[in-house]
Amino acid sequence: MHNQNETGNQAFQANETGDSQTIAIPKELTVVEAVPFRNAFRSICEANNPPFKVVLDFSKTSFINSSGIGALASSIKMSKTSDITLTIMGLNAQVQAVLTMTGLDKVLPIEADETGEIREEPIDETALPVTHPSIRSRAKRIIDILGALVGLFITAILFIPIAIAIKRDSPGPLFFSQTRCGWMGK
Template sequence: MVKHSIEFPVTITNGTHLVQLPTRLTVAEAIAFKTKCKDLMQESPNRLILDFGHTTFIDSSGIGSLISCLRLAQTTRTEVILWSVHPEVRMAFSLADLDDILKIEPATQALTATTARRSQHRPPITHPSVRSKVKRLVDIVGALVGLGITALLFVPIVVAIKLDNPGPIFFRQTRCGWMGKRFQLWKFRSMVANAEALKSQVKNEVEGAFFKNAKDPRITRVGRFLRKTSLDELPQFWNVLIGDMSLVGTRPPTADEVDRYDVPNWQRLDVKPGMTGEWQVNGRSQVSNFEDVIQLDLRYQERWNLVYDLKLILQTILLIFTKNKGAF
């Protein structure tokens, strides 16, 4: 079977390159688009106009390729302008916090105007789990139960943290969720108060776009216990309740990790990040290669259904009470 290459028609006029994008900008098109942008930037155009007039769907990979194109344009000081952006695509840009970065020409209109009016308030369907009302109901009920448990354990945990190492009770960090949307993830603090400032002094023992160290010196004595028992993650039930996360999903990456992603890696952001998932149940701290994390996350997306979510939740509960299976 012959595979047809993905075309991006280009019109060049007085130093301006006008590129027409395809109907869909998913992983295959996104990889080709990144290559196309790289080729175009070698010609050092004054302006690059991306015509989204035919594009009605974009997923996380498409967002990743667009960010990559913007970075390439910065190196050549090329102005990037977007034309005819469909409302659903614009909403995807908003989810990824690209509103203030992208320069969208207001005088242009998407060619699929009728469809645009019907769907202007609907976010892109990147994965069925994102739209599942039952999954969201399970998340809400689970989060309320989890927050109740958190309330019961709150005082002893706080006292232990304070006595062991003075500083804040909670640790807050920017993570990237569905479609690359940034949110504040909450945990009970398990490290010294200035842990982020000391991160550069700690060796990264894993490969790829994430960070782990089995004997991280920044972890406090109480913090090590909290991590072994997963008690440090209890505040994340709040993230689940407000919709930034799900009980089950992919591992929520940090912003600097996402900055290092290749276009295909963005696929893991097609679902909401979870408090648990394939990575935590089937590998957790033993996984030392980023590509293995990617494969586990993609496997979750392929296998997903509500019964599978419940199975992963039960496996997580069993792991919490199994020795030497905690995070580090």
Template sequence: MSEPAPTGEFHTISRGDTTIIEMPPRLSVLEAVPFKQNCQELLNSEPATKRLVLDFHRTTFVDSSGVGALVNILKLVQQQGRELVLREVHRPVMMVFSVTGLDRVLVFESQPESRSSENLSLNHEDFPVPHPSVRSRVKRAMDIVGGLVGLSITAVLFPVIAIAIKLDSPGPIFFRQIRCGLLGKRFWLWKFRSMCADAEARKGEVKNQVQGPLFKNENDPRITRVGKFLRRTSLDELPQFYNVVKGDMSLVGTRPPTPDEVERYEVPSWQRLNVKPGMTGEWQVNGRSRVRNFEDVIQLDLRYQQQWSLLYDVKLILKTLKIFWSKNTGAY
């Protein structure tokens, strides 16, 4: 057995075909980037390692970047036919794994504390919130009140919108799509359908006009005539008030990405998942679809996290309403 040796800030111990990495007390973006790099270098330079054990006995905090690093390493280990095992995972970290669904795909050396999803909720005081907005009761109250008001407006407009969608093209009234929320947790996002019923199958026919993992086309042929109006006025997003009331989204937050978009993230980009996604936010009030560079979207999302306050949320909501009434939402 070799002596523990530092690999960056991570100590490793080799025992035959098993390599143990001692994880730091925190696994945020500052630690997640070198952690991923260290693991990649170790796996590439140590072909004898068949079993990689991550010792979490000191770790009490993991944010979305830490989740992203673990997801990347898990994929790499699986591609190479090796095994990834987690050891001594404490309750706060296990809560993060439960929320994101990682507890169902990761292998644990011993039974983690309270793995039942019923006991691991975002509202528990032990949950290591990655951003103060997540635990703000006032923000959540604003979401519930605003969401209920929004659903009331949606109910009034629903008959007209539903009839228009049905008369314009065959298919369902609503469109739902899996999106990634806080820490990468997946949820169903709801919209009024603005595309043809087989839009997902025809995605390969459309050229992407946006740089990076995003997908946008200003003249997307899959969008229906009614859909163009719904998108231009943002009426297609009214059903998302249900997502807000349910708690998957907030009135104000970051843009909710799709799983295939997140699959392409580098570890630092996962930071945008440290808050709940929002119906509006920096991206929506700063050009929305006209923002065509993914790095610009990331910077807008991170700016929201840095400047967040309840008053800042109110300002973004007022800006959104101003844009809506000016009929220049920037959406297509």
């Protein structure tokens, strides 16, 4: 049987074989595709006779962003509440790197694809996206810390004359304090 759940302009095909369904994930799983994917998965989970297992086929997928990760996380929750086994297959290195960074590779079991092999390529740590140079650059990190310390020192020096000026101008205490009381002064 071949179901097609369409929402908006994005269609998610669910191929039914026995007691399982395979959902083909498109080339990109971004904010545009995340809501239709979530709706398609929800309709599978809420069906009168839901499948025992759902396989997400990532063989055509080359990019996933945070919205796609959120859609995958919600599908994991929906599958657990519906008592459906959720697995993934057909991962390429880039998609696997994203799933590894988010920890979803530990939650979603990887299944063999049509050829019978699991494409579990070793992830090269240098291939992962670089978030910010200060994470990997020791010199940049030292400069950042020294800059913060200099800023704190300058602020501490400026604080003293500002505190004296406030004390001369205002008859109250230098630091505001208030007696705490409850409702109706109690």
